[in-house]
Amino acid sequence: MPHDHHDHSPIEIDEGMPEEAQVLSEALRELLIEKGLFTADDVTKQVAAMSKRTPGNGAAIVARAWTDPDYKSRLLSNGPSAAKEMGFDIGAAQLLVVENTPDVHNVIVCTLCSCYPVLLLGPSPEWYKSKNYRKRTVNEPRAVLKEFGTELPDSMEVRVHDSTADMRYMVLPERPQGTEDWTEEKLAELVNVDALIGVSTANSPV
Amino acid sequence: MSEHRFTVGERVKVDTRNPSGHIRTPIYCRGHEGIVERICGKFPNPEQLAYGKDGLPAQTLYRVRFEQKSLWPSYSGPSHDTIEIEIYDHWLEPAGS
Numbered sequence: 001m002p003h004d005h006h007d008h009s010p011i012e013i014d015e016g017m018p019e020e021a022q023v024l025s026e027a028l029r030e031l032l033i034e035k036g037l038f039t040a041d042d043v044t045k046q047v048a049a050m051s052k053r054t055p056g057n058g059a060a061i062v063a064r065a066w067t068d069p070d071y072k073s074r075l076l077s078n079g080p081s082a083a084k085e086m087g088f089d090i091g092a093a094q095l096l097v098v099e100n101t102p103d104v105h106n107v108i109v110c111t112l113c114s115c116y117p118v119l120l121l122g123p124s125p126e127w128y129k130s131k132n133y134r135k136r137t138v139n140e141p142r143a144v145l146k147e148f149g150t151e152l153p154d155s156m157e158v159r160v161h162d163s164t165a166d167m168r169y170m171v172l173p174e175r176p177q178g179t180e181d182w183t184e185e186k187l188a189e190l191v192n193v194d195a196l197i198g199v200s201t202a203n204s205p206v
Numbered sequence: 207m208s209e210h211r212f213t214v215g216e217r218v219k220v221d222t223r224n225p226s227g228h229i230r231t232p233i234y235c236r237g238h239e240g241i242v243e244r245i246c247g248k249f250p251n252p253e254q255l256a257y258g259k260d261g262l263p264a265q266t267l268y269r270v271r272f273e274q275k276s277l278w279p280s281y282s283g284p285s286h287d288t289i290e291i292e293i294y295d296h297w298l299e300p301a302g303s
Contacts, residue, residue, distance in 0.1 A: 139278045154284045165292035
């Protein structure tokens with residue numbers, strides 16, 4: 001049967017002109033596929049792998065460290081191997097996990113660019129890459145933390161980590177009180193990307 | 207002779223030179239003294255890697271802990287606040303030098 005109803009308007013592409021970078025990246029991808037350096041299937045798989053990089057990975061590691069003291073000491077002494085135990089292979093990358101305690105609060109910044117462990121924390125938040133955050137976190141960290149709702153007493157040490165070279169960082173937040181009998185899965189839900197960067201603490205149970 | 211020039215806990219000073227190029231030593235810590243917090247191992251020199259060279263010989267990478275008040279005279283937080291920065295061996299000299 002012929003397709004004969006024409007009472008709707010044609011499908012319109014209303015996205016406007018593609019950005020220059022978009023045209024370049026598509027042309028490059030097509031060229032590399034044509035040259036046989038990788039296949040379209042490889043690209044799809046890589047995109048799928050990238051979408052699995054979320055702060056949930058870091059949160060799962062934190063929850064394990066909260067419930068298993070031996071795991072915690074392995075995590076603090078050898079981040080990459082402890083991450084691998086949990087199924088997150090960060091390859092040759094370095095990982096330092098820094099622990100918050102009642103006396104010390106850690107916060108991560110990269111003043112030179114925006115270095116960051118994407119596999120465990122997911123794509124970095126826009127503010128992490130902003131000049132404002134990068135500039136101010138090193139010389140007025142308490143003011144920055146306050147803007148994130150994190151007010152710390154002067155009795156605590158604020159320890160900033162400037163990720164300037166080969167190390168990547170993740171903060172191990174303090175376990176909130178009132179979660180003593182919680183499962184790892186439930187504990188992980190209290191940890192978001194802000195807590196893993198150190199601009200906030202883990203959420204308290206509601 | 208030890209594999210690394212400085213040991214954990216040793217007081218070191220960051221060089222004040224100001225070369226152009228791909229430099230990973232932040233300007234705000236140059237000329238300042240701190241304490242070696244840990245030794246991260248040896249890594250190819252990023253100042254060479256950035257220009258397609260092999261970055262060898264690899265440089266020891268240290269993490270140096272600075273007192274915030276020593277870096278920023280107007281720092282408003284308590285004097286026990288600190289900042290830790292990764293610095294390659296060729297940017298460090300013994301403190302007091």
